[in-house]
Amino acid sequence: MPATLATFIEHGTQRGGAVTRPAAIYVCPQCKGPLAADQQALCCAACAKTYAVRRDIPDFIGDDLRHSKNWSLRHAGFFNWLAPIYETKLWYPIVMRLAGVKDVASLPQLISTVAAMTGAVSGDLLDVACGPGTFGRRIAAQATTVFGIDISTGMLEQGRTYAARENVPNVHFARATVEALPFADARFAAALCCGSLHLFEDTRVALREIARTLKPGAQLVGFTFAATESAFSRFALRHGGRLFEAKSLGEMLSETGLGDYTSQTFGSALLFRARKG
Numbered sequence: 118m119p120a121t122l123a124t125f126i127e128h129g130t131q132r133g134g135a136v137t138r139p140a141a142i143y144v145c146p147q148c149k150g151p152l153a154a155d156q157q158a159l160c161c162a163a164c165a166k167t168y169a170v171r172r173d174i175p176d177f178i179g180d181d182l183r184h185s186k187n188w189s190l191r192h193a194g195f196f197n198w199l200a201p202i203y204e205t206k207l208w209y210p211i212v213m214r215l216a217g218v219k220d221v222a223s224l225p226q227l228i229s230t231v232a233a234m235t236g237a238v239s240g241d242l243l244d245v246a247c248g249p250g251t252f253g254r255r256i257a258a259q260a261t262t263v264f265g266i267d268i269s270t271g272m273l274e275q276g277r278t279y280a281a282r283e284n285v286p287n288v289h290f291a292r293a294t295v296e297a298l299p300f301a302d303a304r305f306a307a308a309l310c311c312g313s314l315h316l317f318e319d320t321r322v323a324l325r326e327i328a329r330t331l332k333p334g335a336q337l338v339g340f341t342f343a344a345t346e347s348a349f350s351r352f353a354l355r356h357g358g359r360l361f362e363a364k365s366l367g368e369m370l371s372e373t374g375l376g377d378y379t380s381q382t383f384g385s386a387l388l389f390r391a392r393k394g
């Protein structure tokens with residue numbers, strides 16, 4: 118069973134002799150200052166903000182997102198609806214086929230490719246827009262602890278259920294946006310961003326915030342979609358998605374402090390890796 122947030126707050130997570138506590142892990146997503154923890158909430162005195170904790174998942178978003186400019190934020194309800202089927206045959210294989218992904222078209226193939234690109238992580242791993250921990254909880258054995266963030270409560274709760282069922286003890290979930298991560302600077306030894314970069318409102322803002330939380334030399338590994346001539350590309354662009362060219366993604370990563378860029382394309386899937394300088 119994963120530690121509940123209550124036991125986590127009380128006792129921390131012990132692994133390899135080091136004890137980590139949430140007050141030392143989550144910070145205020147606005148001012149990046151420290152949070153005081155009790156069993157129901159995390160509180161920022163400087164911002165006079167209280168972040169609720171429900172079913173062990175801190176909520177750093179709180180407000181109604183239906184009026185957000187960003188499609189994904191406005192449609193968080195869609196992702197809640199999607200959560201129970203996201204890892205079944207009803208979602209990934211269909212989307213991957215429609216999108217024209219080749220060679221890594223099954224979810225297990227994609228996960229093992231991302232896991233190999235990530236390698237052993239000597240510290241904690243940030244899983245950005247983690248969904249139900251699709252990648253993070255399967256790569257958790259390669260890291261000390263995985264911290265997954267997503268905007269969808271349904272996805273996070275599904276992830277918590279999966280992690281408990283699969284006995285993955287070192288994964289924690291929080292509701293947060295990529296633009297306001299509740300983590301201190303240079304906190305993570307690696308980060309994942311799998312299947313979501315094309316959904317963020319401003320890619321550079323998102324990448325800059327991820328880079329902020331990485332230690333020097335830490336890798337960001339992920340996959341997104343490359344622009345193709347397919348109907349999927351046209352549909353995605355019409356619905357507020359973004360599609361990338363391998364070269365321009367590398368330039369964008371470099372602008373945000375992430376160098377040593379490498380990428381591989383599998384049909385429309387663009388797998389990438391970059392390292393904080």
Ligand SMILES: [Zn+2]
Pocket residue numbers: 145146147148149150161162163164165166
């Ligand atoms: Zn604050």
